[in-house]
Amino acid sequence: MAESPIQSGLRGVVAGTTSLSTVGAGGDNLRYRGYDVEDLAQHAVFEETAYLLLYGELPTRSELDAFEKRLRGMRALPTPLRDVLERIPGDAHPMDVLRTGCSTLGTLYPEQSFAEQDAAAERLLASLPSMLGYWYRFTRFNERIDTATPDATIAGQVLRLLTGREPSDEHRRFMEASLTLYAEHEFNASTFTARVIAGTLSDLYSCVTGAIGALRGPLHGGANEAAMALIEQFREPAEAVAAVRAMLARKEKVMGFGHAVYKHRDPRNDVFKQWSHQLAANAADGYLYPVSEAIEQLMRDEKRLFSNADFYCASAYHFAGIETPLFTPLFAVARVSGWCAHIKEQRADNKLIRPAADYIGIDHRSFVPIDKR
Numbered sequence: 001m002a003e004s005p006i007q008s009g010l011r012g013v014v015a016g017t018t019s020l021s022t023v024g025a026g027g028d029n030l031r032y033r034g035y036d037v038e039d040l041a042q043h044a045v046f047e048e049t050a051y052l053l054l055y056g057e058l059p060t061r062s063e064l065d066a067f068e069k070r071l072r073g074m075r076a077l078p079t080p081l082r083d084v085l086e087r088i089p090g091d092a093h094p095m096d097v098l099r100t101g102c103s104t105l106g107t108l109y110p111e112q113s114f115a116e117q118d119a120a121a122e123r124l125l126a127s128l129p130s131m132l133g134y135w136y137r138f139t140r141f142n143e144r145i146d147t148a149t150p151d152a153t154i155a156g157q158v159l160r161l162l163t164g165r166e167p168s169d170e171h172r173r174f175m176e177a178s179l180t181l182y183a184e185h186e187f188n189a190s191t192f193t194a195r196v197i198a199g200t201l202s203d204l205y206s207c208v209t210g211a212i213g214a215l216r217g218p219l220h221g222g223a224n225e226a227a228m229a230l231i232e233q234f235r236e237p238a239e240a241v242a243a244v245r246a247m248l249a250r251k252e253k254v255m256g257f258g259h260a261v262y263k264h265r266d267p268r269n270d271v272f273k274q275w276s277h278q279l280a281a282n283a284a285d286g287y288l289y290p291v292s293e294a295i296e297q298l299m300r301d302e303k304r305l306f307s308n309a310d311f312y313c314a315s316a317y318h319f320a321g322i323e324t325p326l327f328t329p330l331f332a333v334a335r336v337s338g339w340c341a342h343i344k345e346q347r348a349d350n351k352l353i354r355p356a357a358d359y360i361g362i363d364h365r366s367f368v369p370i371d372k373r
């Protein structure tokens with residue numbers, strides 16, 4: 001039989017150009033507009049990365065101050081959006097809350113023309129943490145909180161909203177790093193979704209609403225929550241090894257391992273792993289760190305698979321006091337910067353994205369009237 005020319009899942013197919021990031025060039029690195037992600041995660045606040053992605057260059061001090069001020073000015077949510085959030089059931093998944101909140105925001109501040117795209121992108125960047133925090137505190141604690149917190153950056157704001165505490169410097173630095181690491185990743189599934197929607201010349205809120213839906217799945221952003229659900233079942237490394245070995249024997253996937261592009265290592269994971277190790281030291285269930293290491297080692301030995309960004313991010317978020325269902329929403333809080341930058345890039349040189357399919361169904365049939373079937 002002739003070999004099919006189709007690349008399953010479009011793996012390795014070059015579907016367009018981008019100036020935003022390089023994933024896996026040279027084997028295993030990640031750069032945003034030429035900057036190594038490790039440098040950004042160590043030295044910059046998330047807003048610097050978001051600015052770099054949206055506007056092309058790292059901001060000067062005054063540009064960053066003005067950008068942060070604009071974002072802080074949009075932290076308070078409009079009343080109709082708060083009303084919608086209050087009506088979402090408390091057992092909804094927070095990704096569904098963000099999806100609904102994003103869509104609702106698009107009805108309140110519709111993007112009337114592409115000239116408004118930067119304003120819409122900044123509104124979304126500022127609003128996602130507030131929506132998540134408002135709904136979370138309303139449904140869990142019956143509180144109607146003021147989302148316009150005094151924190152200088154989104155990292156501090158979102159930590160305060162999700163933990164209900166003044167964030168420590170260590171947790172704040174970790175959150176800056178995690179948002180930076182999650183900000184952008186070329187043509188991943190959610191970004192590609194955003195670009196497909198952008199390609200129809202739809203509005204920015206529709207693009208981001210679709211992207212949130214794509215990120216939610218456990219083969220993409222949802223893997224960080226799935227990884228935590230696995231890790232937290234064990235107290236001892238040996239227990240974890242036995243259970244994961246049994247999963248592999250049943251041919252189950254272990255979330256947080258493998259990658260569609262990286263072949264040897266996900267550079268973000270090294271940074272997340274260091275943070276997980278550091279934060280475990282002060283956590284009541286710090287034993288989950290050696291449990292994670294044991295799973296990582298087993299996956300390397302048995303499957304030659306490495307942990308991706310979602311694996312050690314899971315335990316690091318957990319040690320920072322974040323509840324598991326908030327992990328993928330935090331990914332969205334970060335990735336909205338990359339999505340919006342890609343939407344702008346797609347619009348700047350747009351062509352409707354419409355690939356072809358190889359039809360494999362029945363060739364031709366004669367119509368049979370309903371009473372003769």
Ligand SMILES: CC(=O)SCCNC(=O)CCNC(=O)[C@H](O)C(C)(C)COP(=O)(O)OP(=O)(O)OC[C@H]1O[C@@H](n2cnc3c(N)ncnc32)[C@H](O)[C@@H]1OP(=O)(O)O
Pocket residue numbers: 011218219220221223252253254255256257258259260261303305308309310
């Ligand atoms: C930030 C992010 O979104 S990173 C990705 C997060 N997603 C996950 O962690 C989900 C788990 N991982 C996976 O499903 C995959 O590794 C993907 C989707 C990320 C990458 O896909 P690909 O590299 O194309 O691998 P694909 O899914 O085709 O699997 C290839 C083989 O490796 C196996 N494999 C891949 N990942 C895993 C895994 N995590 N656990 C067990 N086996 C795996 C597959 O079962 C398959 O085996 P087979 O050839 O015997 O059938």
Ligand SMILES: O=C([O-])CC(=O)C(=O)O
Pocket residue numbers: 184185187188189220260261309
């Ligand atoms: O690139 C991918 O396929 C998935 C990923 O790691 C990301 O979106 O961060």
